[in-house]
Amino acid sequence: MKSLKILFFVVVCTLISEGILAQENKRLDKLFEEARNDYAANRYSEAIKTGTQILQKDANYAQAHLLLAEIYKDMDSTRLEIKHLSKAVDLDNNPLIDFRLGEAFYKLGMYSEALSFYEKYKENKTIPEKRQFLLACKIASCRFAINSIQNPVDFEPTNLGEQINTPNDEYWPTPTLDGKHLVFTRLMKGSGRPQEDFFMAELDSFNWENALPISAVNTDDNEGAQTLSADAKILFFTACNRNDGMGSCDIYFSRLINGKWSEPQNAGAPLNTTSWEGQPSLSSDNKYLYFSSNRKGGKGKKDIWRIAFNGFTATGLPNWGTPENLEALNTSGDEISPFIHANNHNFYFASDTHVGMGGLDLFTATISENGQVAELKNMGYPINTHKDDLGLTISSIGDIAYFSSARESDNGLDIFSFNLDRGLQPRAVTYIKAKVSNKTTAQPVMADIELVNLNSSLAEPRIEKADINGEIMLALPVGRNYAFNVSEEGFMFYSHAMRLADANSLTDPFILNIQLEPIEVGAEMDLYNIYYETDSFAILAESEPELQKLVAFLQNNSKLRVEIQGHTDSSGNPESNLELSKLRAKSVVDYLAENGVGENRLQSEGYGDTRPVATNETVEGRRLNRRTTIKIIAK
Structure with a gap:
């Protein structure tokens, strides 16, 4: 009889306990509903307070952990987000929590931890197709980041x-x-x-x-x-x-x-x-x-x-x-x-x-x-x-x-x-900073500027105009050769050669003070972008832009008669230089005649190394001496 009383007492206590627990669960569920409504209304502090209250009564209330994790994610409090996700992952078998943990650790730059959770989530067979691509990117990013930290680039700000x-x-x-x-x-x-x-x-x-x-x-x-x-x-x-x-x-x-x-x-x-x-x-x-x-x-x-x-x-x-x-x-x-x-x-x-x-x-x-x-x-x-x-x-x-x-x-x-x-590092760039003026009056000239990439026959010339002060600045990527021409109606045009194909580390800019010479009898212009084969008078293809510029100049000034002069540096035999300069000048005359300039307007002469414009003791000086000069002999 005594044992029956004890059994009855145990059953009654159990039923009472279950009833109390059920009532407590209902109260917690009601609190959770309040917290969720506060979150939906962006009342974060109230939602956090209620969620914390729930967990004080039941630390294993998984939905409260997940709600707080969501709130802390919105507040950019990633470590608190991780705290609650880590609790929820042991209480809820939803595999998405693993992905969320991967995202949170990744956001903090904790790539090894993020990778382990991403790979755990990858084992899930019901991943939406859209998230599969995102997951693959995040796994690749974690592996990239881990490797990058082990192999840093130079960086001392x-x-x-x-x-x-x-x-x-x-x-x-x-x-x-x-x-x-x-x-x-x-x-x-x-x-x-x-x-x-x-x-x-x-x-x-x-x-x-x-x-x-x-x-x-x-x-x-x-x-x-x-x-x-x-x-x-x-x-x-x-x-x-x-x-x-x-x-x-x-x-x-x-x-x-x-x-x-x-x-x-x-x-x-x-x-x-x-x-x-x-x-x-x-x-x-x-x-x-x-x-x-x-x-x-x-x-x-x-x-x-x-x-x-x-x-x-x-x-x-x-x-x-x-x-x-x-x-x-x-x-x-x-x-x-x-x-x-x-x-x-x-x-x-x-x-x-x-x-x-x-x-x-x-x-x-x-x-x-x-x-x-x-x-x-x-x-x-x-x-x-x-x-x-x-x-x-x-x-x-x-x-x-x-x-x-x-x-x-x-x-x-x-x-x-x-x-x-x-x-x-990108490929280096130097620049041209030029000022154009009238040689006779020193007044600025709003001249046309043409920059030609000689390394690409497909590249269009860049056409610009100097400003009201006759000034212009242009970028020049190294690793290419350029022809730089300046022209204006009523003036001889200006030619400059920029050989940057072999200048891998050139940083010195081209600062040019260009004085355009008015078209008058006796006026001369030196052309530096007409090129020949070594020790030959055969004109190279990269000379085409400069020669066409010369053709256009003579066609636009149809009454001019000019002398085409060939000049060399002092390297080699003077007699050979003289003969070569004559042949090269004749090659230019032949080109002009073939392109519509009347032969009666043209004559050629070679002067070898007898008329230098710079020293022959330097590479740059010798380059300046090797030139084709156009001189007006009648107009």
């Missing part, structure tokens, strides 16, 4: 100093082609709303001078993410939510005319649309503007595009071609922060979807003259980290990179530079 950096944020550095100025964006945080403006600093020997605002361009609105033309006379930049805007953010421009920046204007359609456009980068030959946009017709969220820039219309507005999506660069995610190096071949951008270290990584690629993309690769660790890395620009020489970072947290974002790893 240097703060540019207090003349540029302040307690405010400085970012988006843009060096000029000659490396003597740096334009950047500064976010000033005063008593009012934060204000983005442009500043420019000048390099004095080895130090930057105090940066000054570009007041003519800066407004009460924000300006940022800028690019400069090679001659630093065109500024394209990003501005948002302006009265004349076409979309949320548009690209604007300002021009430096007579030493003053023009009032900024919207750069117009089809560059700008009702979508987001920003972060322009102008090629050094002014042919293309690269930019990022989330417009329709793209491959992902924000894509890299380019558009042909055909100069300015008569009304002063940019003349655009058709926008072109650079599909080989773009993914389903974001590609932003484009930068085309001054050589117009090496390209840099940021992506959050290509295989990388996490967040936005910096990538490099090459772009051919016809727009084909190749050699796309991640720039490596520690240039890239698990955080967002973007806004990289590189000097024209290709050895120094500029970027912004908050690594010195007391000052917010500062601008840094670093020596670029040799494996990441």
Whole structure:
């Protein structure tokens, strides 16, 4: 009888306990519903408080752990997210928690941990097809990151100093082609709303001078993410939510005319649309503007595009071609922060979807003259980290990179530079800086400038015009040979040879003071881009652009009679040099006659090494002495 009483007591206690537990579960379920409603209404603090209360009563309440993990993910509190996901993974057999843990560890740059959870999730047989691709990318990124950390690239950043950096944020550095100025964006945080403006600093020997605002361009609105033309006379930049805007953010421009920046204007359609456009980068030959946009017709969220820039219309507005999506660069995610190096071949951008270290990584690629993309690769660790890395620009020489970072947290974002790893350096660029004037009056001449790539018969000559001061600046990628011609109606034209095919590390620019000689009897012009086979009078194919220029000059001045003179340096036998110079001059006369110039207007003479224009003791002097001269003998 006693045993029956004991059994009855146990049963009653069990039933009471189960009832209490059921009531407690109902209370917790009700609390969880409250927490979920608070989360849905973005009342995060209330949802966290209630979720924590649930776990104090039942530490194994899996749904509360998952809800708190979701809240902390939204709040970017990744370590707390991992804490609750790690609890939930032992309480809930949902394989998606493994993927979530992989994502969280990857976000923190804990690649080995992330990889183990990604691979565990991969064992699941019911992964949606869309996530299968993402999973494969993340596994590849983890393996890439682990290997990159074990094999870092050279990276020793240097703060540019207090003349540029302040307690405010400085970012988006843009060096000029000659490396003597740096334009950047500064976010000033005063008593009012934060204000983005442009500043420019000048390099004095080895130090930057105090940066000054570009007041003519800066407004009460924000300006940022800028690019400069090679001659630093065109500024394209990003501005948002302006009265004349076409979309949320548009690209604007300002021009430096007579030493003053023009009032900024919207750069117009089809560059700008009702979508987001920003972060322009102008090629050094002014042919293309690269930019990022989330417009329709793209491959992902924000894509890299380019558009042909055909100069300015008569009304002063940019003349655009058709926008072109650079599909080989773009993914389903974001590609932003484009930068085309001054050589117009090496390209840099940021992506959050290509295989990388996490967040936005910096990538490099090459772009051919016809727009084909190749050699796309991640720039490596520690240039890239698990955080967002973007806004990289590189000097024209290709050895120094500029970027912004908050690594010195007391000052917010500062601008840094670093020596670029040799494996990441673009092909170097030098430049021509020329001033054209009338030799007789010394007045500036707005002459036509022609730059011809002699290494490519397919490349179109670049045609520009000197400004009102007779000045022009052009980028010259090394590794090529160029013919540089300057012409203006009523003047003899100017010829200069730039032999850069073998100058792998040339950094010295061409500073030219060009004095055009008016067309008069006795006037002469030396041509340096007519080439012959060694010790021969046979004209080489690369002479064609210069010879055609000469044909056009004589056809446009049809009454002129000229003497074609051949000159050599002093190397070799004087008699042989004299004979060779005569034969070469005759070869030019024959070419001109074959191309429609009347033979009665032409005569030839060779002078060997008897009329040098420079010393024969140096390589450069001998090059200047080897020339073809055109002299006017009647008009």
